[in-house]
Structures are given as C-alpha cells and as structure tokens.
Amino acid sequence: MTTRVLARVTYLLYLGVFLSFLYVPLAVVGILAFNNSALPQFPWQGFTLRWFRAIAADPLLLRAVANSVVVGAAVVALAAPIGVITAFLLVRYRFPGKNLLYTLVLSPLVTPGVILGVSMLIFFDSLGVQAGLATAVLGQTSFIASFVLLIAAARLQKFDRSLEEAAQDLGATPLRAVLLITLPFLRPAVMAACVVAFLLSFDNFNTTFFLIGNEITLPIRIYTTVRLELSPTINAISVVFILLTVTMGMATELLRRRAST
Amino acid sequence: MPRRTAAAAAVLMLPALLWVLLLLVIPQFKMLDLSLRFNLPIEQVGTEADVHTLVNYHAFVTNPLYWKVFLKTLYSAVVITLVSFLVAFPVAYAMAKLASGSWRRRLLILILIPFWVNEIVRTYAWVLILTEHGVLNQVLQALGLMQEPVSHLYRDSTVVIGMTYAYMLFMIFPLYAVLESLDTSLIEAAQDLGAHWLQVLRHIILPHAIPGAAAGGIMVFMLSVGTFVVPSFLGGKGALWFVELIYRRFYDALNWNLGSAFSFILLALSMLFVVGVLRLFGIAVRRVIQAS
Amino acid sequence: MPELDQRDVDVELVGVTKRYGDLTAVAGVSLAVHRGEFFSILGPSGCGKTTILRMIAGFIEPSEGEILIAGKPTRGVAPNRRPTSLIFQHLALFPLMNVYDNIAFGLRMRGVSEGEISGRVAAQLELINLSGYGPKRVDQLSGGERQRVAIARSLIIAPTVLLLDEPLGALDLKLREHMKEELKAIQHRVGTTFIYITHDQGEALAMSDRVAVMSRGRIEQIGTPSEIYEQPQTRFVAYFVGENNAIAGRTAREDAGRVVVDTPEGRLVSRNPQGMEAGRSGLIFIRPEKLQCTAGDDRGSGPNALRGTLEEIFYEGPMVRMRVRLHTARQVAVVIPNLGRTVLPAVGDAVVVTFSADDAYLLPDGGA
Numbered sequence: 001m002t003t004r005v006l007a008r009v010t011y012l013l014y015l016g017v018f019l020s021f022l023y024v025p026l027a028v029v030g031i032l033a034f035n036n037s038a039l040p041q042f043p044w045q046g047f048t049l050r051w052f053r054a055i056a057a058d059p060l061l062l063r064a065v066a067n068s069v070v071v072g073a074a075v076v077a078l079a080a081p082i083g084v085i086t087a088f089l090l091v092r093y094r095f096p097g098k099n100l101l102y103t104l105v106l107s108p109l110v111t112p113g114v115i116l117g118v119s120m121l122i123f124f125d126s127l128g129v130q131a132g133l134a135t136a137v138l139g140q141t142s143f144i145a146s147f148v149l150l151i152a153a154a155r156l157q158k159f160d161r162s163l164e165e166a167a168q169d170l171g172a173t174p175l176r177a178v179l180l181i182t183l184p185f186l187r188p189a190v191m192a193a194c195v196v197a198f199l200l201s202f203d204n205f206n207t208t209f210f211l212i213g214n215e216i217t218l219p220i221r222i223y224t225t226v227r228l229e230l231s232p233t234i235n236a237i238s239v240v241f242i243l244l245t246v247t248m249g250m251a252t253e254l255l256r257r258r259a260s261t
Numbered sequence: 262m263p264r265r266t267a268a269a270a271a272v273l274m275l276p277a278l279l280w281v282l283l284l285l286v287i288p289q290f291k292m293l294d295l296s297l298r299f300n301l302p303i304e305q306v307g308t309e310a311d312v313h314t315l316v317n318y319h320a321f322v323t324n325p326l327y328w329k330v331f332l333k334t335l336y337s338a339v340v341i342t343l344v345s346f347l348v349a350f351p352v353a354y355a356m357a358k359l360a361s362g363s364w365r366r367r368l369l370i371l372i373l374i375p376f377w378v379n380e381i382v383r384t385y386a387w388v389l390i391l392t393e394h395g396v397l398n399q400v401l402q403a404l405g406l407m408q409e410p411v412s413h414l415y416r417d418s419t420v421v422i423g424m425t426y427a428y429m430l431f432m433i434f435p436l437y438a439v440l441e442s443l444d445t446s447l448i449e450a451a452q453d454l455g456a457h458w459l460q461v462l463r464h465i466i467l468p469h470a471i472p473g474a475a476a477g478g479i480m481v482f483m484l485s486v487g488t489f490v491v492p493s494f495l496g497g498k499g500a501l502w503f504v505e506l507i508y509r510r511f512y513d514a515l516n517w518n519l520g521s522a523f524s525f526i527l528l529a530l531s532m533l534f535v536v537g538v539l540r541l542f543g544i545a546v547r548r549v550i551q552a553s
Numbered sequence: 554m555p556e557l558d559q560r561d562v563d564v565e566l567v568g569v570t571k572r573y574g575d576l577t578a579v580a581g582v583s584l585a586v587h588r589g590e591f592f593s594i595l596g597p598s599g600c601g602k603t604t605i606l607r608m609i610a611g612f613i614e615p616s617e618g619e620i621l622i623a624g625k626p627t628r629g630v631a632p633n634r635r636p637t638s639l640i641f642q643h644l645a646l647f648p649l650m651n652v653y654d655n656i657a658f659g660l661r662m663r664g665v666s667e668g669e670i671s672g673r674v675a676a677q678l679e680l681i682n683l684s685g686y687g688p689k690r691v692d693q694l695s696g697g698e699r700q701r702v703a704i705a706r707s708l709i710i711a712p713t714v715l716l717l718d719e720p721l722g723a724l725d726l727k728l729r730e731h732m733k734e735e736l737k738a739i740q741h742r743v744g745t746t747f748i749y750i751t752h753d754q755g756e757a758l759a760m761s762d763r764v765a766v767m768s769r770g771r772i773e774q775i776g777t778p779s780e781i782y783e784q785p786q787t788r789f790v791a792y793f794v795g796e797n798n799a800i801a802g803r804t805a806r807e808d809a810g811r812v813v814v815d816t817p818e819g820r821l822v823s824r825n826p827q828g829m830e831a832g833r834s835g836l837i838f839i840r841p842e843k844l845q846c847t848a849g850d851d852r853g854s855g856p857n858a859l860r861g862t863l864e865e866i867f868y869e870g871p872m873v874r875m876r877v878r879l880h881t882a883r884q885v886a887v888v889i890p891n892l893g894r895t896v897l898p899a900v901g902d903a904v905v906v907t908f909s910a911d912d913a914y915l916l917p918d919g920g921a
C-alpha cells in the first residue's frame with residue numbers, strides 16, 4: 001500500500017469513528033425506547049410500543065408539549081417582527097449609536113443562556129411579575145430575535161434598492177413600496193427565520209429553566225423526569241422530540257437554501 | 262437625514278430599543294446592582310440598610326469552594342474548546358474539500374441531524390451508556406474486561422466528555438463555512454511549489470480557517486461554561502459546576518445577591534473571552550458572529 | 554396644462570447644485586427641456602449625470618437651485634407625486650412579478666380599475682411589440698425585451714417626462730444599435746419628452762434633438778448634435794465629442810471671423826468662434842475626416858498645409874485611417890472615406906495634409 005492510500009483509509013476510518021461517536025448514543029436512546037423492559041437498559045427483552053402509549057397517558061407530558069408549542073408560537077410572533085424591523089433599521093439607516101446598538105442586539109448570541117435567564121428573572125421579580133410562560137417567552141425572545149435579525153439582514157443586504165425606488169417612481173408611497181416590493185423579496189428569509197425561531201424556542205432549556213416558574217415545557221419536563229428516575233418513557237418521548245426537531249431542522253435548511261438564491 | 266427618513270428611522274428604532282432595554286440592558290444592570298448589595302430579609306430591602314457592597318464578590322474570592330469550581334469550569338471549557346477544534350477540524354475539512362458534491366451533502370446532513378437533537382436528549386444518552394448497568398459496562402463485561410460494574414457517572418471527566426459530545430458540532434459548521442470558501446487552487450499552488458502537506462496546513466489552510474475557528478471556539482466555550490444540563494445529569498453531586506452554584510443560590514440557598522454576583526462573573530468571563538479571542542486573532546466582531 | 558410658460562418648457566433646471574460633503578457632484582446647472590424633445594446629457598463617468606436625473610425624479614433634493622417640471626417648482630415633492638418616470642440603468646424590473654404585473658404596477662398605484670388596466674397593459678405590450686408576453690416571468694425575457702418592458706412600465710402612467718439613465722449600457726453592441734432605433738421610434742409614437750443620459754457620444758448624437766455635454770458637474774455646452782460636433786464651444790467638448798487633432802499656436806491677427814495663428818507648423822488660418830484677439834495662445838482643432846492627405850511635398854498655394862511623413866495606414870472597411878508624423882514630430886490623424894478608386898500614398902511617403910479654414914476652429918488655451 002502506498003502512503004497515499006494509507007492516508008485515505010486513515011481519514012475514512014476517522015470519519016467513521018467520528019460518525020459512530022455521534023450516532024451510537026442516539027441509537028441507544030432510540031433502541032431502548034422499544035425495549036420491553038421496565039428500565040432503559042439492555043438486554044433486549046422484546047419489541048414494544050408501550051412506552052409510546054405511556055406518553056399519551058401522561059397528562060404532564062402532554063401539557064409540556066402544548067406549552068412548548070404555545071411558547072414557540074408566541075416567540076415567533078414577537079421575535080420575527082422585532083428581528084426583521086431591526087434588520088431594516090441596521091441595514092438601511094445611519095444614526096448615532098448605531099454600532100453600539102449593533103453590538104447590543106448581537107450580544108445575546110455570545111451570552112450564556114443562563115445569564116439571560118437569571119437577569120430577566122431578577123428584573124421581572126423586581127417588577128412583581130410572576131415567572132411563567134409569559135416570562136419564558138420574553139426570555140427566549142431576547143436571543144432568538146438576534147437570530148432572526150441575522151437571517152433577515154443577510155437577505156436585505158442583497159436587495160436592490162432601485163427596485164423600491166422604481167416602485168416609488170411609478171407612484172407608490174415609500175411604505176407601499178416596502179410592502180409590495182421589499183417584503184415579498186424578504187419572504188423566504190422571514191419564513192426560514194420563523195422556523196428557526198420556533199425550533200430554538202422549542203429546544204431551549206438554559207434560559208427557560210430560570211424563567212418558567214411552576215410551568216413546564218417539553219425540555220424542562222424531560223429534564224425533571226430524568227432527574228427523578230430513569231424510565232423508557234423518557235426514551236420514547238426523546239424519540240418523538242428528535243423527530244420533531246430534526247424535521248424542523250430540515251425545514252429550515254430547505255428554506256434557507258431557497259432564501260439564499 | 263431628510264425629515265421623513267429620520268421619522269421612519271425613529272419608528273423602526275422603537276422595537277429595537279424595547280428589546281435591548283427591557284430584555285437585555287436593564288435586566289443585566291439589575292443583576293449587577295443586586296450583586297452589589299447585602300442579602301437582606303425582605304422587609305429590609307429598600308431601607309437604609311440596603312447599601313452597595315462588595316461582600317458577594319469578596320465571598321467568591323475567599324471561599325475556595327466557589328473559586329475552585331469556577332476555575333475548574335473555566336479550565337474545562339478551554340480544554341473542551343481545544344479538543345472540539347482538534348476533533349472537528351478534520352471532519353470540517355473533509356466536508357469542505359475532500360468530499361465531492363453528493364457525498365458532501367450526505368455528510369452535511371449526517372452531521373446536521375445530531376446537531377438538531379436537543380442537548381438534554383444527547384446528554385441523557387450518555388447517562389444510559391455510563392450508568393452502573395449501562396451499555397458501556399455491559400460491553401466491558403461481555404468482553405471480560407470488567408467483573409464488577411461501577412458507575413462512570415459523577416466524575417469531572419465524564420462531564421467533560423459529555424460537554425465535548427454536546428458542543429463540538431458547534432465548531433464544525435463555522436469551520437466548514439470558512440474552509441469551503443478557501444480556494445482549492447491555493448492549496449494546489451502551494452503543493453505545486455513544493456510544500457509538504459504539513460506546510461500547506463500551517464501556511465495556507467489554518468490561517469484561512471481562523472475566523473471560523475474563532476466563531477466556533479466562542480460558541481463552544483460559551484455553551485460549556487453556561488451549561489446546566491450536562492453537569493446536572495453526568496456530574497450530579499460528585500462533580501459540581503459553576504452554573505449549578507448559581508442555580509443553588511437562586512433556588513436552594515435563596516441568596517439571589519450571591520447568585521447575581523456569580524452570574525455577573527460568568528457574564529464578564531464570557532465577554533472577556535469573546536473580546537480576547539477577537540483581539541488575539543484581530544477579527545471584527547460582526548464577521549465572526551455572522552459566520553456562526 | 555394649457556396655461557404654460559413660454560416655449561412649452563417641460564423641465565427646467567435653474568442653478569441646480571448638489572453637494573456631498575466636500576464633493577460638488579453637480580455645480581450650478583441650468584437648462585430647459587422642451588415638450589416632446591429628446592434631450593440627452595452626455596459626459597464622462599462620474600460627471601454628475603445620474604445625480605441630475607435623480608434630482609429630477611425626486612430621489613434626492615438639490616443643495617441649491619430649483620427644478621421646475623411643467624412650470625411647477627418641485628422642492629419637497631416626493632418621487633411618487635412627480636409627473637416623471639425613471640428608467641433605471643439596470644431596469645429594476647420587479648423580479649417576483651410577471652410582465653403584466655410589472656407594467657400594471659403604476660396604474661394599480663393610481664387606483665385604476667382592473668378592467669381598464671388590462672386594456673391599457675395590452676395596448677402598451679402592443680406598442681413595444683410584446684403582445685402576449687403578459688404572463689411571462691421577467692427573468693425569462695431577453696435583454697432587449699426587458700428593456701422594452703421597462704419602457705412600457707414607465708410610459709403607461711403617461712409621465713410628462715421620461716428619464717432614462719444609460720438604459721442601453723447593459724446591452725451588447727448589436728442589440729444596442731437596434732434599441733437605439735427602437736427607442737427613437739417609440740419616442741416618435743408617444744411624443745413624450747425624453748431626458749436621456751449616456752456617456753456614449755454615438756448614442757447621444759444619433760438620437761437626440763439636443764445634447765448637453767457635462768464635465769465635472771458643469772454643463773459645457775448645450776446644442777443640437779451638429780452644433781456639438783461642428784462647433785464645440787470649449788476644449789473639453791472638442792476633445793470629448795468625436796476625434797480631434799489639436800495644434801497649439803498664438804494668434805497673429807483676426808478679421809471677419811477668421812483668425813491667423815502662428816504655430817510650429819507654420820501660419821494657419823481657422824474660424825474664431827470665441828472671437829479671440831491677437832496675441833493670445835490657443836488651440837486649433839480640426840477633425841480627422843476634414844483633412845486631406847496627398848503624396849509629395851508640394852505645399853501648394855492654399856493657406857493650411859502641413860508637411861509630414863505617412864507613418865501608418867489602418868484599413869477600417871468603410872474608412873481608411875492614416876497617421877501622419879509632421880516635421881515637428883507631432884502626429885495627426887487623417888480619415889478618408891474608402892471610395893475604392895483613390896490611390897493612397899504608401900507608408901513612408903512624404904505627404905502634405907491640407908484643410909479648409911472653415912473646418913478648423915480656434916479655442917483658447919487656458920481652462921478646461
């Protein structure tokens with residue numbers, strides 16, 4: 001064997017080991033969700049769907065899922081307009097303090113989620129606001145809006161301003177020109193941003209954990225269940241969770257790809 | 262600026278200001294303020310006794326439990342970041358430069374899928390592997406390498422492995438992005454001029470990859486110092502992490518002032534890290550953040 | 554608009570200036586464009602052409618001066634309220650709309666009923682010879698078709714003036730020639746005032762009723778194409794429009810519109826459009842096609858004869874271009890029509906280059 005072939009084989013081997021390292025743990029979770037054993041461990045005791053049926057029978061889990069959906073929708077409804085409007089502001093206008101604002105709106109991307117959660121917990125508490133779903137929504141919005149901003153700004157930068165001017169020239173008011181020409185152009189990016197926002201919200205633990213109060217979302221519920229006991233039901237709900245987030249992830253990839261053309 | 266533009270800018274400014282002030286600046290100032298006060302019984306809050314003090318930061322410095330956990334967290338995060346880079350780089354490079362069209366897509370998807378799986382689920386997977394009756398011990402026993410099963414959980418090293426597993430993917434994508442933008446003909450030109458592959462790596466590829474490495478490094482570091490789930494699942498009581506200290510001040514010990522001080526220290530650390538990385542590699546903040 | 558001012562002026566610029574910080578993009582421009590006129594603004598890149606057009610369209614306000622459209626001052630009037638329409642350099646067709654919706658856009662903004670719109674759009678499509686193209690997406694169109702759609706989209710709102718910013722710039726040479734004629738024909742049919750910007754003198758001369766030549770934010774000269782070409786008022790125009798030979802000299806005397814100039818090539822006689830007095834230095838300009846070139850070294854009896862050597866011949870098909878080195882080492886270009894029967898001097902021959910005093914003109918040396 002030449003060294004070239006040897007190098008190739010080593011490389012492929014490395015990739016294989018890496019991918020196994022990624023997938024084996026997930027496979028363990030998945031397989032044990034179908035194992036007919038009271039504990040999530042081997043040996044294999046036969047195939048069953050009873051852990052999935054147990055999800056449906058767990059009112060707390062269902063409530064957690066419902067809450068996650070509600071919170072996600074609310075975060076999208078808040079973060080999408082905030083992010084898109086701020087993208088307009090930062091891409092289109094020059095004003096004093098613009099760089100400071102830029103740094104501030106992007107800072108949540110490099111701030112540990114715990115800090116966002118803790119600081120808002122303190123703030124809302126000082127206002128006498130009870131922690132709950134609403135505070136979780138605000139907490140998540142604080143950093144998810146930054147993601148929306150980035151996606152929208154990238155697309156907006158590609159927009160040819162003369163299209164808007166052409167619309168004005170043909171009689172559209174500046175606002176109508178934005179509504180009829182610019183927003184349709186932004187639409188794929190905004191859609192991608194909405195899915196990303198929902199996914200990030202659905203997935204979020206660190207910030208939510210401090211702001212959720214006595215309520216639960218799906219990640220919070222899974223966390224507390226794991227802390228309490230190990231049960232195959234957790235595996236089952238994990239499988240569902242994986243399917244949901246991976247589907248959403250795929251959707252964002254597709255939308256993003258479309259938005260970048 | 263003409264008047265109508267100024268008016269439009271002012272209207273657009275409103276949501277941004279609400280966002281920045283109500284969700285970021287004021288809460289973080291509140292947190293800083295709280296960290297600079299005594300932990301008083303509720304009826305004394307706001308009275309004359311409620312003055313500014315450094316007592317919480319003093320406690321952090323003088324109590325070895327606190328700063329040792331802090332240093333361990335910091336040290337581990339740095340290690341995880343470096344390990345992530347070493348592990349991720351060959352993968353990112355393979356995706357960007359070695360794989361051809363369809364394989365690149367497949368590889369990308371294969372790596373994206375676990376990336377979309379929640380950190381809690383990914384950490385839970387390691388719990389199943391590493392517990393006393395977990396997969397690892399069963400394999401070891403089956404191979405005759407181990408007689409009595411022992412739990413691998415609740416050790417610092419386990420926590421570090423869990424974090425590396427959970428966060429290294431955040432290193433791959435920024436690296437992939439910069440490596441993909443590297444003109445392959447540069448590599449070929451260098452080889453053509455007689456450079457050994459190590460020299461190509463050192464002089465062509467690594468310099469080009471720096472913005473991606475910086476972006477990925479910031480993400481991995483920040484997630485590692487900020488994680489609660491991983492040490493909570495894998496570390497338990499045996500391996501305490503800094504965020505757990507924060508959590509306990511808020512929910513068990515009910516000393517929000519000390520908790521705020523810890524939080525602020527963590528915030529300062531991550532900001533310092535970001536600024537430090539950017540200084541070190543001399544890159545504009547925006548470019549790095551946008552690469553991630 | 555019946556009660557309009559004298560001579561039916563559609564667009565008038567009075568001392569218009571536009572500054573960007575220290576840079577003066579447009580400096581005190583005054584001009585008047587008449588109704589139905591094809592008016593071109595010609596100048597090199599960066600001289601302020603687009604800035605003028607965008608001020609007329611209303612996207613930027615002048616720093617000083619006034620713009621009147623159909624006799625009315627426009628300061629503070631937003632672009633959507635001006636009776637102008639701009640064809641952008643890259644056309645700015647709306648990419649997410651089809652041809653029909655692009656053309657209908659202006660009427661929709663004016664609240665015209667869909668029923669009426671469909672009739673008018675069909676008429677416009679016919680005008681630009683694109684009947685039936687309504688449902689096509691704009692990215693399916695060829696360059697020339699896109700061009701015509703952009704024109705239709707603007708014309709449908711019946712603007713008082715149509716502003717065109719180098720609309721042919723993005724087209725290839727062949728298509729450009731074709732669109733030149735097409736544009737002119739459309740203008741004939743609709744009779745709308747066109748203000749047309751270009752840095753291509755061929756376009757400006759061929760299409761325009763009048764041309765304004767600009768340099769560094771200022772108007773150098775306004776006139777018909779033949780005035781611009783035959784009677785440049787400034788050195789800039791003489792150099793920028795067409796090709797010119799220049800010979801420096803000092804005026805000896807002037808009389809009856811003629812001037813006698815002492816040059817290193819000897820005494821030359823030319824027109825004196827600026828009425829330069831004796832004793833001033835200036836440049837005599839003479840176009841290559843106005844020169845004759847004959848073999849030999851006999852200066853003959855005419856006043857304007859330059860001796861030299863034929864250095865190079867370029868065969869250009871309809872034309873033959875020659876480069877002659879005069880005895881002062883100065884080069885002049887001579888262009889003669891390729892009539893097929895003329896016997897050309899050979900390279901290296903001694904030649905005499907002559908011209909008529911009526912074809913040459915003297916402009917002062919100083920200034921631009």
Ligand SMILES: Nc1ncnc2c1ncn2[C@@H]1O[C@H](COP(=O)(O)OP(=O)(O)OP(=O)(O)O)[C@@H](O)[C@H]1O
Nearest residue numbers: 573576578596597598599600601602603604605752
């Ligand atoms: N918004 C602006 N800010 C600053 N300077 C500007 C701005 N717009 C134009 N300029 C400057 O004004 C001058 C005139 O620009 P303009 O676009 O009018 O030139 P032009 O004649 O149309 O050139 P071209 O033929 O290249 O299109 C240029 O020097 C340009 O750099």
Ligand SMILES: [Mg+2]
Nearest residue numbers: 602603604718
């Ligand atoms: Mg221009």
